[in-house]
Amino acid sequence: MLLYLLIGLLTALLYGVFKYYQWTSKFPKGPFPLPFLGNFFEFDFKYQYKSLQRMGKGQNGIYTVFSPIPFVQITDFEIIKEAFVDKGEDFVGRPDNEVIQEAFTFAPNAGVINSNGESWRENRRAAISIMRDFGMGKNLMEAQVRSSVEAYIAHLDTIKDKEHVNLRWPIQVMVANIINEVLFGFRYKYDDCQPLMNYVNGFNELMEKMTESIGLMIALVFPRIRHWPIIGWYSVGRVEAAQRKLNEFIIKNVERTLKDYSVEDEPTCFAHAYKQKMGQNAFLDQTNLLATCSDFFVAGMETTTTTLRWAMLFFAVNQEAQDKLRQEILEVVGSDRIPEMADQPKMPYARACVLEVQRRANILQTNVQRVTVRDVEIRGQTIPKDTWVNGDIHYLMANDPLFENPEEFRPERYLHEDGKTLRKDLVEHTIPFSIGKRVCAGEGVARVELFLGLTTTIQKYRITPCEGAEIDLVPPPNAILLPKDQELCIQKV
Numbered sequence: 001m002l003l004y005l006l007i008g009l010l011t012a013l014l015y016g017v018f019k020y021y022q023w024t025s026k027f028p029k030g031p032f033p034l035p036f037l038g039n040f041f042e043f044d045f046k047y048q049y050k051s052l053q054r055m056g057k058g059q060n061g062i063y064t065v066f067s068p069i070p071f072v073q074i075t076d077f078e079i080i081k082e083a084f085v086d087k088g089e090d091f092v093g094r095p096d097n098e099v100i101q102e103a104f105t106f107a108p109n110a111g112v113i114n115s116n117g118e119s120w121r122e123n124r125r126a127a128i129s130i131m132r133d134f135g136m137g138k139n140l141m142e143a144q145v146r147s148s149v150e151a152y153i154a155h156l157d158t159i160k161d162k163e164h165v166n167l168r169w170p171i172q173v174m175v176a177n178i179i180n181e182v183l184f185g186f187r188y189k190y191d192d193c194q195p196l197m198n199y200v201n202g203f204n205e206l207m208e209k210m211t212e213s214i215g216l217m218i219a220l221v222f223p224r225i226r227h228w229p230i231i232g233w234y235s236v237g238r239v240e241a242a243q244r245k246l247n248e249f250i251i252k253n254v255e256r257t258l259k260d261y262s263v264e265d266e267p268t269c270f271a272h273a274y275k276q277k278m279g280q281n282a283f284l285d286q287t288n289l290l291a292t293c294s295d296f297f298v299a300g301m302e303t304t305t306t307t308l309r310w311a312m313l314f315f316a317v318n319q320e321a322q323d324k325l326r327q328e329i330l331e332v333v334g335s336d337r338i339p340e341m342a343d344q345p346k347m348p349y350a351r352a353c354v355l356e357v358q359r360r361a362n363i364l365q366t367n368v369q370r371v372t373v374r375d376v377e378i379r380g381q382t383i384p385k386d387t388w389v390n391g392d393i394h395y396l397m398a399n400d401p402l403f404e405n406p407e408e409f410r411p412e413r414y415l416h417e418d419g420k421t422l423r424k425d426l427v428e429h430t431i432p433f434s435i436g437k438r439v440c441a442g443e444g445v446a447r448v449e450l451f452l453g454l455t456t457t458i459q460k461y462r463i464t465p466c467e468g469a470e471i472d473l474v475p476p477p478n479a480i481l482l483p484k485d486q487e488l489c490i491q492k493v
């Protein structure tokens with residue numbers, strides 16, 4: 001009897017293993033997955049980009065990691081382009097996993113970053129149209145950026161001990177004020193910005209918790225565990241609670257902005273303009289107003305701040321590049337006014353610097369996840385509908401053979417020998433904002449912020465390491481690769 005039972009169990013197990021491998025064979029081939037567990041134990045969830053760097057080598061640009069969810073990685077530029085641009089409509093989804101949608105968003109299927117289908121389309125369209133009306137990529141937005149940059153320089157001027165300056169908060173407030181003013185119509189003062197600091201700290205804690213939690217990874221596969229006592233709290237509950245706190249900040253700011261606004265009035269900020277559009281279709285409602293503001297606030301603040309913080313460290317370490325950049329700024333702009341976007345075409349070295357900062361900082365461990373909305377074929381391999389796909393811009397910018405010695409910070413790599421013309425091939429492969437239908441919705445603003453934020457700082461200040469200190473360029477684990485907090489010496493030029 002026992003023997004029959006054992007034979008029965010063994011047969012069921014072998015059948016299960018057979019079915020498992022039959023299923024995995026539907027996805028692009030990658031590192032060999034263990035039965036049922038896939039590559040779970042090969043994956044360092046804290047440093048996902050390092051695991052993906054290791055696994056991606058020798059995979060011909062497209063492969064699957066089972067974590068244990070099938071997770072297709074695309075590491076080759078031409079294949080990312082084929083998927084996200086040529087077949088863009090097929091890769092336009094975001095995960096509609098209930099844990100992600102309920103715990104990590106303002107509300108399920110709302111806003112722009114995590115929504116799907118018509119809700120995403122209508123909200124992205126409305127948001128971009130409002131941003132354009134407020135001058136995204138044009139003069140009005142540039143004027144806001146320049147005024148925020150000027151306030152930041154004025155703040156740096158007031159700092160007494162310039163030999164030990166942590167630039168984190170000055171940069172954070174400068175960048176946050178731009179998006180805050182666009183969304184809600186007001187700015188924070190450098191000496192009175194506690195709600196903003198609470199938001200930023202809360203967001204960073206949320207990112208840390210998300211990166212460190214193996215429980216969360218398990219909950220993505222078995223969402224029910226989030227309702228279990230204790231396990232539910234450690235896997236999802238504490239992350240969800242952190243997200244709810246962030247949501248409160250957005251609700252307060254939107255309420256403050258809309259309190260005295262009537263839709264007959266001329267809108268002076270994003271929240272006003274969205275309020276005017278509400279009701280035009282079923283997806284533009286109060287929840288989506290809040291969720292879209294939340295998405296633009298978070299996406300618009302932490303990414304640009306982090307990139308500029310890395311920039312200061314790179315230039316502190318690379319004095320030669322800093323001198324060269326300053327020389328170009330002084331030749332083209334002089335020192336009586338701050339740079340403007342119209343100067344950019346005459347400043348190839350500055351453009352190369354921004355590209356190299358973004359490439360070398362490479363701030364996202366993985367791209368924001370896409371999901372296939374139908375079965376799709378890429379390079380002769382089928383990716384089934386509803387598969388998670390990482391268009392791995394991190395891997396690309398750190399490993400593409402076009403970037404010789406990718407670890408080096410060397411803006412010159414973007415310039416031809418004449419020192420004036422940008423290398424189009426390298427520029428094309430530098431895609432920190434991703435590409436395709438879901439390309440970053442704030443790319444235009446971010447480019448203005450990065451160019452003006454960087455060039456104005458270097459125009460006004462020489463940045464060096466503090467005496468006797470070494471700059472630490474190793475990022476701690478976090479979904480966004482933030483630099484470690486460290487002080488720098490700043491000297492007025």
Ligand code: HEM
Nearest residue numbers: 112113299300303304368432433434438439440441442446
């Ligand atoms: C250095 C700065 C930034 C970087 C590196 C960056 C990068 C990205 C990336 C990689 C994505 C995912 C694209 C994809 O799914 O393929 C994204 C999406 C997004 N970004 Fe940015 N971003 C930056 C700044 C901004 C700013 C300033 C804003 C707002 C003003 C913004 C708003 C958004 C939004 C709303 C999305 C979601 C788009 C969608 O799903 O349709 N980002 N960003």
